[in-house]
Amino acid sequence: MKVLGIETSCDETAASLVDGTGVLADVVHTQAIHQAFGGVVPEHAARAHAEKLQAVVRAALAEAGVEKPDAVVATAGPGLIGAVLVGFCYGKALAAGWGVPFLGVNHLEGHLLSCLLEDPAPTFPFLALVVSGGHTTLYRADALGDYSVLASTVDDAAGEAYDKVARMLGLGYPGGPIVDRLAAQGDPTAVPLPRPRATDLDWSFSGLKTAVRQHLIQNPDARPEDVCAGFQAAVVDVLLDRASRAAERTGIRQLAFAGGVAANAELRRRAAETGLEVFFPPRSRCTDNGSMIANAGRMHLLAGATHPLSMGVQPRWSLG
Ligand code: KG4
Ligand code: ZN
Numbered sequence: 001m002k003v004l005g006i007e008t009s010c011d012e013t014a015a016s017l018v019d020g021t022g023v024l025a026d027v028v029h030t031q032a033i034h035q036a037f038g039g040v041v042p043e044h045a046a047r048a049h050a051e052k053l054q055a056v057v058r059a060a061l062a063e064a065g066v067e068k069p070d071a072v073v074a075t076a077g078p079g080l081i082g083a084v085l086v087g088f089c090y091g092k093a094l095a096a097g098w099g100v101p102f103l104g105v106n107h108l109e110g111h112l113l114s115c116l117l118e119d120p121a122p123t124f125p126f127l128a129l130v131v132s133g134g135h136t137t138l139y140r141a142d143a144l145g146d147y148s149v150l151a152s153t154v155d156d157a158a159g160e161a162y163d164k165v166a167r168m169l170g171l172g173y174p175g176g177p178i179v180d181r182l183a184a185q186g187d188p189t190a191v192p193l194p195r196p197r198a199t200d201l202d203w204s205f206s207g208l209k210t211a212v213r214q215h216l217i218q219n220p221d222a223r224p225e226d227v228c229a230g231f232q233a234a235v236v237d238v239l240l241d242r243a244s245r246a247a248e249r250t251g252i253r254q255l256a257f258a259g260g261v262a263a264n265a266e267l268r269r270r271a272a273e274t275g276l277e278v279f280f281p282p283r284s285r286c287t288d289n290g291s292m293i294a295n296a297g298r299m300h301l302l303a304g305a306t307h308p309l310s311m312g313v314q315p316r317w318s319l320g
Helices: 033-037 042-064 081-098 107-112 158-168 175-183 206-218 224-250 265-271 290-302
Strands: 003-007 012-019 022-030 071-077 102-106 126-131 136-143 146-152 254-258 277-279
Touching: 003 042, 003 081, 003 290, 012 042, 012 290, 022 042, 022 290, 033 042, 042 081, 071 081, 071 107, 071 290, 081 102, 102 107, 102 290, 107 126, 107 136, 107 254, 107 290, 126 224, 136 224, 146 224, 158 175, 158 206, 158 224, 175 224, 175 265, 206 224, 224 265, 254 265
Parallel strands: 003 071, 071 102, 126 254, 254 277
Antiparallel strands: 003 012, 012 022, 126 136, 136 146
16 A cells, blocks of 8 residues: 655655555655744745645655555644644645545654654554654553553753754754754763753753753853753753663563654664664654655554544644
């Protein structure tokens, strides 16, 4: 079953084709317009999706050599309502025109299951840490559609903290990849930062961000590389600390990572040292993409699910 997956929940306009052999085409257009604003502007995002989506879908179909897929799936939420609507309505229209099944996918479930596209892939039950610009949540995944939240952030998402620290240092948006790169040249011990904890499993990143701000006020000459390295060491420590605790408690040793922050070099390096069986999507499929949506949708379609074309978007759709 060849499935076209469409993703437009934030600032990536993405379309992919996936079948039983894996990813056939994966086209992602990242909107540049938000860089000037230092963050995603919802109205611009929706308009830019509307302008670009058709070309992105056409490119994906051409790359996969597919004229008509067997089903169309699209992100139904959570995300920016205008942005989600563009991809969701376009996906429904394509499905209606082609006369193929349609299914709306939860963006977070797309991330959560994204490691299943890889080889080796985790098998149920596994732990999944979805760590992105909008979410930092650790799930227990027992089966398709059977997820429970073990831990989550009580304030900022980890990616959001990366973006805010990058902004403090005047580094540009999105900040994660830039901080990641600079941190590799810095000394984390030069900028000792706290490891804030909300509870023994939940995260809090707001205090860490404030500690970075305080450090910059007190040490205006601090090397940006060292600040990035110190901040990143703290983020990676707390992410892996909670994940390891959850593994101890549940007895589940497989840990899958997903979301933009899962592209982080230090997180990938240190995760490999935890002694757990860790799984990462390739870097290009950590950030938002159509393959993860196509994959999650395809799994549900194979399990017998479809959605009526009367389905609406769910901008605040939680998982588990
Ligand atoms: O999954 P994603 O593309 O979108 C959301 O659903 O939020 O994640 C984007 C987030 C941004 O906050 C970005 O700064 C962060 O992921 N990010 C990174 C890296 N690459 C992207 N954070 C740390 N290190 C990276 N290499
Ligand atoms: Zn995402």
